[in-house]
Amino acid sequence: MKDNYYDQNLNAQKLYQVYQSKYCGVSQYLEAEISYVKNHLQGTEQILELGAGYGRIMKELAPFCRSIVGIDISRENVEFGREYLKEMENAQLLIMDAHHIQLEASFDVILCLQNGLSAMKVEPMEYVKEVMALLSADGKAFFSSYSPNFWEQRVAWFQEQAEKGLLGEIDMDETKDGVIVCKDGFRATTHSLEDMDMIGRASGYGYQVTEVDESSIFLVVEK
Secondary structure (H helix, E strand, C coil), rough: CCCCCCCCCHHHHHHHHHCCCCCCCHHHHHHHHHHHHHHCCCCCCEEEEEECCHHHHHHHHHHHHCCCEEEEHHHHHHHHHHCCCCCCCCCCEEECCCCCCCCCCCCEEEEEEHHHHHCCCCCHHHHHHHCCCCCCEEEEEEEECCCCCHHHHHHHHHEEEEEHCCCCCCCCCCCCCCEEEECCCCECCCCHHHHHHHHHHHCEEEEEEEEEEEEEEEEEEEE
């Protein structure tokens, strides 16, 4: 497995705290991403979420689909998540590296949300092609990144996480132009509207790029 900052530095309890933000804009951003996906579901889909953490998104979407599988690199996240999801009979959380997905099933919907393409340190054009191979015919893959319009809220949120000891101290001199840099070496990048358009075109499939709630940029690719 590749070195993963989140696996090494955010255990499940700390990851849970990341989403307990005092900022209303952060809560709205998190809810808007889920709502955007939910509005595209018919209730019959088999869903796969990449980098699912402890299942925060899975729990919200489980009532609106046939089944949802999440994979995460962290054993502790998955163990915590299985308890978190215990009332969701159609949800399954697996320990698996999203760089090496070993699943035989195909899925109607695949999710790589909350800046997943950047957070997982993948080559996006190649990775999207790998993800598309896991989709059933007419399936859709959802990828999201942060909107530039969310920059101030994003910096405040990351500072809040640093103050809680969930991230290293933010290097404010280096934090700019959509990139948040911590003094422990962590860098959080994004993909712009133009980046997402290029990734969509490179996939070879039909796609749509949309800004959602002035906080997220979504690329939806349809097989």
